[in-house]
Each structure stands twice: as structure tokens, then as C-alpha cells.
Amino acid sequence: MRALKIAATGMSAQQMRVETISNNLANMSTTGYNARRAEFSDLHYQQMSRPGTVNAADGTILPTGVQLGLGVRPSAVTVHLAQGSLSATGGDLDVAIEGRGFLEVTMPSGLSAYTRDGSLKRDADGLIVTSDGFPVQPEITIPTDARSISINADGEIYAYFADVPEPELLGQLTLATFANAKGLEATGANLFLETEASGPPNVTDPGSDGTGILRQGYLEDSSVDAVREVTELIEAQRGYELNAKVITAADQMLSATTQIR
Template sequence: MKALYIAATGMNAQQTRVEVISNNLANMGTTGYNTRRAEFSDLLYQQVKQPGTINASDGTVLPTGIQIGLGVRTAAVSVELAQGGLTQSGGDLDIAIDGNGFLEVALADGTAGFTRDGSLKRSAEGVIVTSDGYALQPEIVIPDDASRISINSEGEIFAYFRDRTEPEELGQIELATFPNAKGLEAIGGNLFLESNASGPPINATPGLDGLGTIRQGYLEGSSVDAVREITELIEAQRGYELNSKVMTAADQMMSATSQVR
């Protein structure tokens, strides 16, 4: 009986949906996290009678035909690139991207990684790095005797010194954007990698070419909407229960059939 297998695909789909929702809720407090959404598509259809078939009895054309679906599958888990709320932190190296764009960092193997997590730090060598120690690109070094750091909305970084009146410009923060940012490969640690689906990065100065601006002393929060996630969780749970009831009904029908004498 096909209903058993069709209901099983529905249960698997709802389980995937619950897992994605669970990940969203777990990352409610993750800096720069973007909500994920599970997307589904129907499976192949068994063509009992194709639409437009000629009716053998009287020669009329069937307007709809008979097509029996074989269930559902997970098509994708996509990222919703929504702006998270900005929270004031007060840190000199805490920055938030107000708008589009990603910060570029150099991973341990030299690969370029991309993130919206602006909770930056200063390494022992004075290099500006992420919380995991990956250097911001292009690399910027803060002098040991710098007393204060200032970052303007265009990403220019200035260092102030106790024995000088004028600040020293240290470098320029650049932002990267992609033809299809949803195609980036997530690798954890608030990091993404370029993929064939995303296209190559396009680097530019913050505030130009549709890119966002830099807000020093702020961090971008998660874009997860807890109320929406709980609503979808309830919906997924009910969908799972309904599919399990279909399996129960199909099992009872098979049992009744096997008992026919």
C-alpha cells in the first residue's frame, strides 16, 4: 500500500523541519546568526491517466487525468538574510554591519571565510581577529601604545595615542557581497565559504555599491523570531502526528484485507 511510504516521507520531512527550527532556537543568542528555513517539494507522480488522454469510450479528451503523488522530499534548507537587531556593547572592536555585506577573514589554511559576526579581538601581535583567532582581511595591526581605536561608518580605522593630538589611520575595513549570498556554504563558527552557487565575492568600501555601513560599539543579534519558530514547531508537530495517523489507518486497512476469507 503506497499510503505507508507516502506518509513515511511526510514524517521524515516534518522531522527535518523540526531539526531546522531547533537549530534556529538554539542560536537565538548567536551574534550575526541568520534564520534557516526548510523547503520542500513533492516527489514524482504516478501517471495512471495523463491529462489530455483520449477517452476510449466516446473519444472525449480527459481534462485532468489521474496522477497519484508519491510523497514529499526536502528540497533545500535556505538562509533568510534578514538584518538582526543591533545591540550596543561599547567595545572598541565590536562592530555591526548595518545593511548588506560580510566581513572577510583568513582561515587557518588560508581560505577566505565570510562572517557577519563583528565581535572582533586583538591578538598578541596586535592583529585584529575574530573570536576564533582568524585575521580580518585586509589585515590590520594595532600598535601596542595605542590608547583608543575609532572606526567610522565607512570602515576606516584610526588609533589614538596619549602623546599625540592627531590620530593615525591604520587601515580600511572592506565588506564583501555575492551575486547569490544564499548559496554560501555554512561551516559553523558564524562562518561561510564561497561556493559555485554563491558566485565570487565582490569587495568594496562600506556604504558603497549597496553595501551596509559599519557601526562601532554595536553587535548584530540573531534574526530568529521566537514566536514564529514556536508557531512553526507546533505546525510541524501536528503535521508529523497526521502523517503517523495515515500510517495507522493504512496498517488497519491492510490488516482488514489480510483477514478477509
């Protein structure tokens, strides 16, 4: 009976791995998306004979003992932080982060969220916002009569006006970094929230304190490696099938036992 339960935990683990891979493949075209990886650890071991104990028969020390594992469990789904390739878009408000860092935005609840999706927009009041309408911090407003804007690598935003030779500085974008960026909580819509695991944000200007720089007219592609994901999908499928065969074999053994006269 123990083999049935152990194989069931293996099938459940491989199912979770397939779901993680499915999410990665579904986000192959998501701007700034980083692939996730399911991680597992073995369950508690039943100590039939503990290593290092004295053998009652002759008094010798058991070198290994008998430890029966009880299966596998999910331990984490971690984010593989990797720089995605940059695609040229030519958009004035499209900015890619080359290196570490997240743009800070304000949610309707007032909480701060963080994103690497630099496909920014301008709302009806000229405020720079995300595709979902969340204002980017610090708030920067583009005048309605601005002919064009320029964003340099340091995050400074300049506006050009007709009949004015020199551009006007509107403000500067900042980037937030975290001691443990993998500890951020993903909320969807390319947004992350600060957690106890991530630590507080360190907000600085782009290009300083190890943060990345901004590239105007570019967007960061997803870092998903399709070939690797499909390979792992095949491995997960085969792992699921092998655990299913264990259940079949255990069932046949139990069936043979019940037929003993």
C-alpha cells in the same frame, strides 16, 4: 502499501523541519545569525491516466486524468537574510554591519571565509582577528602603545596615542557582497565559504556600491523570530502526527483485508 510509503516521506520531511527549527532556536543568541527555513517539493507522480489523452470508451479527451503523488522530499534549507537588531556593547573592536556585506577573514588553510560576526579581538601581535583567531582582511595591526581606537562608518580605523592630538590612520575594513548570498556554504563558527552558487565576492569599502556601513560599539543580534519559530514547531508536530495517523489507518485497512474470508 503505497499509503504507508507516502506517509513515511511526510514524517521524514516534518522531522527535518523540526530539526531546522531546533537549530534556529538554539542560535537565538548567536551574533549575526540568520534563520533557516526548510523547503519541500512533491515527488514523482504515477500517471494512472494522463490528462489530455483519449478516453477509449467514447473517444473524448480526459480533462484531468488520474495522477497519484508518491510523497514529499526536501528541496532546500534556505537562509532568511534579514538585518538583526543592533545591541550596544561599548567595545572598541565590536562592529555591527548595518546593511549588506560580510567581513572577510583568512582561514588556517589559506582560504577566505566570510562572516557578519563583528566581535573582533586583538591577538598578541596586535593583529585584528575574530573570536577564533582568524585574521580579518585586509590585515590591520594595532600598535601596543595605542590608547584607544576609533572605527567610523566607512571602516577607517584610527588609533589615538598619548600626547598626540591627532589620531593615526591604521587602515580600513572592507565588506564583501555576493550576487546570491543565500548560496554561501555555512561551515559553522559564524563563517561562510564562497561557492559556485554564490558567485565571486565583490569587495568594496563600507557604504559604497550598496554595501552596509559599520557601527563601532555594537553587535548584530540573531534575526530569529522566536514566536514564529514556535508556531512553525507546532505546525510541524501536528503534521508529523497526521502522517503517523495515515500509517495507522493504512495498517488497519490492510489488517481488515487480510481477515476477509
